[in-house]
Amino acid sequence: MTTARKSLPLTHNLRFYILMSSLLISVVMVAWLRVSIESEQLFLIRTQQVFGLCGVLLWYVALIISPMGYVFGKERISYMLFARRAIGVSAAYFVLLHGAIALFGQLGGVQQITLLPNIFKWSLLSGAVAGLILLVMAATSFDAVIRRMTYKRWKLLHRLGYMGGLLAVVHIWSVGTHLAYSGIQFAAFIALVVLSGLESYRVTTVVAKKHSDLKSKDYFATLLVAIWALWIVIILAIPGLVENYHSQHTGHKMGFATEVQL
């Protein structure tokens, strides 16, 4: 729960610097890409890709902070816990820019979606739902909203961030051209395994608090490994369950994903 800060100057607020940095990064990226890319089409493609990447990276950081508190102790990561709200809002900002450029810049309007292959339509839908969840979370990131909603309901709403993250993964996997490269696949897999491992630890800790018989080391470790293994199976199942459009027509091997497809 956030302690009210009645008169904290902006320049003393870490969140201000995070939000301003995000704004500056977006401006610099647009300007730099415009200066270095002549083609209008390629400029829109690269801008949309970069903003999508910034959005997903910040979302990942925002998601990983909470379980890190359980592993390392909340006192040790107090700065990150305080910064998390601004990181989440920044993620929503970049995701909004990514969606706007892709829909109105690249596609030329929402009505053009009807002309896309089905895989793109489903991918855009999962991306849109993920983006909407993130925007709702950003919009409810104010102390006044938390007080009005009550902390319990607000926390429940923000648990949707994980579902949004999963939908974002589906969106990226299905039409993201980067993920046809095995190096990127491997990095994404490691990132998801790390996040799921920390989340599994958090869930196991919470369950063990409620059920005293699970507090013994053996039971705790068994439950942790079981939950984490389940997450890894889900992550590995994504390439088998969700098509990747880019690899269908290029020479890109699915590489790592092919080897572990179920």
Added chain:
Amino acid sequence: MKYFLIVLAVALLFSAGSASAHVLIKDKSGTKGAILHIQPDDDPIAGEPATLYFDMQNKNANTVQLTIANDNTKEVTTLKPAKTKGSLVTLTYTFPAQGIYTLTFATTSGSETHTFKTHQRVSRGVASGSITKSYVWAEALLLGSGVATIILATTFVRERRAISAAAKLSK
């Protein structure tokens, strides 16, 4: 952890330049869409072979013909696809020089013909002597945001103790 993420982000950001994307192009009536993807990186290199992947979303198309017109020299080349797999056709072409090209895909299915047209700028490889565009607004933005970044960084360093104290107070 944060340093690992920063390094990963930078690595992925630079790798973003080596990836490609799919472009939706419409036929003349605006009712049919096709997906075009050009390698390498949707940014072909003049003087080197480029591969064009054209997904016309119509498995029943009998013939596909690509016409490439150089907007500068008015030279026109007609190609037939090297490979067709379902609705996907693959063609290889070497753009002779930098410049803007008009790509026209004509697909025929029975008595129906659909024409998809798009423009492709080639900005790498063999130069054509054409004048490149400059974007003054973008250069001004770069300069302005550079100054703003310096001001923000300076303020952050100057106020770091107060920032740290404020973050610790809040839970």
